[in-house]
Amino acid sequence: MAxxxxxxxxxxxxxxxxxxxTFTIRRAFLWPLGILATLLLTLLLVGLRQGQPPVKSGLLxxxxxxxxxxxxxxLGRRLVLESDRLLVCRLGRCKSLELGQLxxxxxxxxxxxxxLTLCAGEQVVILSNAYGQFSHLVQNLILRxxxxxxxxxxxxxxxxxxxxxxxxxxxxxxxxxxxILWHQMHxxx
Numbered sequence: 001m002a003x004x005x006x007x008x009x010x011x012x013x014x015x016x017x018x019x020x021x022t023f024t025i026r027r028a029f030l031w032p033l034g035i036l037a038t039l040l041l042t043l044l045l046v047g048l049r050q051g052q053p054p055v056k057s058g059l060l061x062x063x064x065x066x067x068x069x070x071x072x073x074x075l076g077r078r079l080v081l082e083s084d085r086l087l088v089c090r091l092g093r094c095k096s097l098e099l100g101q102l103x104x105x106x107x108x109x110x111x112x113x114x115x116l117t118l119c120a121g122e123q124v125v126i127l128s129n130a131y132g133q134f135s136h137l138v139q140n141l142i143l144r145x146x147x148x149x150x151x152x153x154x155x156x157x158x159x160x161x162x163x164x165x166x167x168x169x170x171x172x173x174x175x176x177x178x179x180i181l182w183h184q185m186h187x188x189x
Contacts, residue, residue, distance in 0.1 A: 021140060023079040026132040032170035033071045039177040040064040046184055079131060081140055086118070088125050097125050099141070105149040107157050113166070114157060116141075130166065135159065 044060040073091060080087040086097045097120050104119040114129040116138065131137060138158040142150050 020083075021081045021137075023081065023131045023133060023137050025074040025077050025130050026167070029130060029167050029170060030071070030074060032167065032174050033067065033074065036170060036174050036177060037064065037067045037071050039174065039181055040067055043177060043181045043184060046181065050184070074130070077131075079127070079137065081137065081144075083144070086125065086141070088127075095123070095125065097123055099144040100146070102145050102149055105141075105145060105151075105154060107153055116154075116157065118145075 040060060040063055044057060044064055047057050047060060076089070076091045078089045080089065085099055088095045088097070097118060099120075101120040102118055103121060104117070106117050108115045108117070112129075114134070116127045118125045118127070118141075127134075127137070135158050138154065142154055142158055
């Protein structure tokens, strides 16, 4: 019985993939998220100063914790795509995924959010289109992953334009909280 030939580790013969690229969460998303956290903190402090009910302050504190955690976590996230591996760094810890060892790659789209799952044995990494230059990231991953994992769906992902829907939602939240803060401050004076 003849041995099965190992699949090539490069998706497109003749194409080279640049190494050492860093991808971070889009700054266009981080700005409104940081402003939202600041407005929530200000609203909480104004409410405490005005003697608002504890339930209102508790709800604001919970929202601040959630938004603040998302902001700090997003601020510290980065991907480093090297020639043979992907480093996923979050708040001081990095996880390495050997691209030649990938066993599965899949994507899921929920409305305009795209999630790319990469598996290498027991290691799983989930990437989203919150990263800047997401289609460029996917294009470069395709060049480095085993050929048999590259599907037409991944190729379409690499060609898809980036969505700004999450950024718009965050700016709407900023406007709503700013209006509430303005009303809160002007109703007490």
